[in-house]
Amino acid sequence: MVAKKAKIVIVGAGIAGLTTAYRLHAASHNLFDLTVFEAGNRIGGRILTADFAGDRIEMGATWIHGIGGSPVYAIATEQNLLEEPSCNWERMDGFPSDPLTVAEGGFTVNHDNLARPISSLYRHLMDDARTGDATSADGDPGVRAYLRRGLRQYQATRAANTNTGLGDDTWSLEAIEESLFAMEECTERTCTSADDLSDLNLSAESEYKEFPGDHITIAKGYSQIVEHLASALPPGTIHLGKKVCLVEWCSGDGSSPDGSPPVRLHFSDDSVVDADHVIVTVSLGVLKAGIGKGDGKGIKFDPALPDFKSKAIGRLGFGVVDKLFLQMETESREAFPFVRLAFRQDLEENGSKRHVSKIPWWIRKTESICPIYRESHVLLAWFAGKEAMHLESLNDEEIISGVHATLDGFLPSIKAGCRIASVKRSRWGTDPLFLGSYSYVSVASSVDDLDLMAEPLPRVKRGEVPRLQILFAGEATHRTHYSTTHGAYYSGIREADRLLRFYNVGN
Ligand SMILES: Cc1cc2nc3c(=O)[nH]c(=O)nc-3n(C[C@H](O)[C@H](O)[C@H](O)COP(=O)(O)OP(=O)(O)OC[C@H]3O[C@@H](n4cnc5c(N)ncnc54)[C@H](O)[C@@H]3O)c2cc1C
Numbered sequence: 123m124v125a126k127k128a129k130i131v132i133v134g135a136g137i138a139g140l141t142t143a144y145r146l147h148a149a150s151h152n153l154f155d156l157t158v159f160e161a162g163n164r165i166g167g168r169i170l171t172a173d174f175a176g177d178r179i180e181m182g183a184t185w186i187h188g189i190g191g192s193p194v195y196a197i198a199t200e201q202n203l204l205e206e207p208s209c210n211w212e213r214m215d216g217f218p219s220d221p222l223t224v225a226e227g228g229f230t231v232n233h234d235n236l237a238r239p240i241s242s243l244y245r246h247l248m249d250d251a252r253t254g255d256a257t258s259a260d261g262d263p264g265v266r267a268y269l270r271r272g273l274r275q276y277q278a279t280r281a282a283n284t285n286t287g288l289g290d291d292t293w294s295l296e297a298i299e300e301s302l303f304a305m306e307e308c309t310e311r312t313c314t315s316a317d318d319l320s321d322l323n324l325s326a327e328s329e330y331k332e333f334p335g336d337h338i339t340i341a342k343g344y345s346q347i348v349e350h351l352a353s354a355l356p357p358g359t360i361h362l363g364k365k366v367c368l369v370e371w372c373s374g375d376g377s378s379p380d381g382s383p384p385v386r387l388h389f390s391d392d393s394v395v396d397a398d399h400v401i402v403t404v405s406l407g408v409l410k411a412g413i414g415k416g417d418g419k420g421i422k423f424d425p426a427l428p429d430f431k432s433k434a435i436g437r438l439g440f441g442v443v444d445k446l447f448l449q450m451e452t453e454s455r456e457a458f459p460f461v462r463l464a465f466r467q468d469l470e471e472n473g474s475k476r477h478v479s480k481i482p483w484w485i486r487k488t489e490s491i492c493p494i495y496r497e498s499h500v501l502l503a504w505f506a507g508k509e510a511m512h513l514e515s516l517n518d519e520e521i522i523s524g525v526h527a528t529l530d531g532f533l534p535s536i537k538a539g540c541r542i543a544s545v546k547r548s549r550w551g552t553d554p555l556f557l558g559s560y561s562y563v564s565v566a567s568s569v570d571d572l573d574l575m576a577e578p579l580p581r582v583k584r585g586e587v588p589r590l591q592i593l594f595a596g597e598a599t600h601r602t603h604y605s606t607t608h609g610a611y612y613s614g615i616r617e618a619d620r621l622l623r624f625y626n627v628g629n
Pocket of ligand 1: 133134135136137138139159160161162165166167168169181182183184185186187364365366367403404405408420421443444445548550554555556558559560595596597598605606607608610
């Protein structure tokens with residue numbers, strides 16, 4: 123008699139889900155009945171390579187963050203994905219060592235005297251936070267208060283100098299320092315997805331780990347990483363267009379009353395599938411929507427997720443980061459520069475006599491506009507938080523007019539010779555299959571919440587045999603590499619190995 127195979131279902135075909143499937147398949151030699159259900163019409167999730175104006179671009183994951191030890195780098199090299207392709211791609215090789223920093227009004231900021239000292243101060247403060255050498259400011263657990271105290275201390279001790287060198291006496295030294303520091307904070311917002319750095323937990327920074335070495339993009343496209351994982355699975359393993367709405371499970375003794383498998387998945391097309399084990403890999407945004415009021419978004423659980431799980435989901439941060447690509451048409455032969463934007467922080471508010479700007483609010487927290495490779499006519503700008511959500515709601519004409527106003531305010535001579543022909547932006551915040559971009563540790567949470575995210579259900583007490591009905595993978599379940607593709611990858615390996623140990627398969 124042939125023993126019945128254990129039925130394992132993976133929800134989500136992002137890198138976490140596909141890594142879980144890849145590992146289970148490779149290690150178990152068809153011991154399991156394995157299926158991946160993906161709500162969207164493609165695999166990859168927040169990894170999405172696209173074409174724009176003849177170039178290859180990344181709408182989501184862009185960088186391999188440090189090549190030393192990265193499993194994503196290992197796949198990319200093994201599969202020859204870093205070899206130069208026939209088309210141009212978002213390779214971000216236009217970073218000059220001394221980037222051009224322009225202050226609102228069109229004045230170039232002196233790199234050695236102004237831009238570099240503030241950038242070094244910022245890096246120094248964040249390095250201290252990463253190594254655990256930072257102390258919170260006045261008991262405030264957020265990163266913003268800590269950073270701002272650092273700026274105040276710097277300003278109190280640096281030599282007084284009234285000459286900003288900007289050729290505009292409306293800019294005081296303090297005002298330009300404020301702008302440059304805010305520009306660095308904007309980069310932090312896009313790196314972490316925290317809309318407000320006051321909500322980013324300072325004490326968690328030292329837990330976050332990065333690989334050493336260069337940060338690089340993938341010449342043949344990030345999507346090739348997930349294509350590689352998927353190609354190793356037997357045909358028919360991945361089912362697209364299958365949206366899970368409800369996961370029924372047995373919180374009690376782990377068996378269903380009629381002896382059928384303990385977990386039942388309900389799909390939006392009214393079909394149901396039973397399983398012995400389900401690995402949920404959807405984004406933290408989708409999980410948050412499921413524990414919220416419920417407007418059809420997100421996944422519901424019956425019985426509801428236990429408190430320890432739903433509270434961790436509720437406490438952790440999940441912000442929005444979007445990318446905006448601009449196709450430029452220009453009469454000039456000169457390449458568009460990599461330009462960092464120091465916006466005025468002292469704008470008119472409530473009728474006060476401060477400065478007025480024509481640049482719309484949603485673009486004022488953009489740190490830079492840069493070509494996606496040297497001399498490319500495709501430019502890229504990153505957005506986070508409220509600004510990103512607003513960008514998602516605008517039509518193309520509104521975006522073009524906002525960017526034109528920005529170029530007018532910063533690079534009037536370049537603006538005069540060029541126009542934006544078309545735009546393409548991501549919409550991770552409003553896409554119901556993501557509802558955001560990546561997770562961060564908020565001041566209400568701690569890295570322990572990331573461990574709680576990873577705990578399977580039902581929860582076991584010490585000495586009990588785990589039943590592993592519902593397992594969780596995905597970037598928001600990794601304690602030290604959350605928010606990244608490699609964190610998601612590691613989480614998939616972790617949950618596959620948990621099941622393999624359960625069935626005494628492999629080592
Ligand atoms: C703009 C942006 C830039 C980024 N840049 C980088 C970077 O440079 N480097 C880096 O390492 N990381 C980056 N990231 C983060 C990285 O993309 C993610 O951490 C990683 O891809 C997450 O993978 P995942 O498998 O955990 O989740 P996802 O990719 O979200 O996979 C989950 C899957 O579940 C599916 N799903 C959702 N709901 C359901 C449902 N109800 N039923 C069935 N399926 C469902 C989704 O469609 C999705 O395919 C970036 C992300 C964004 C958005």
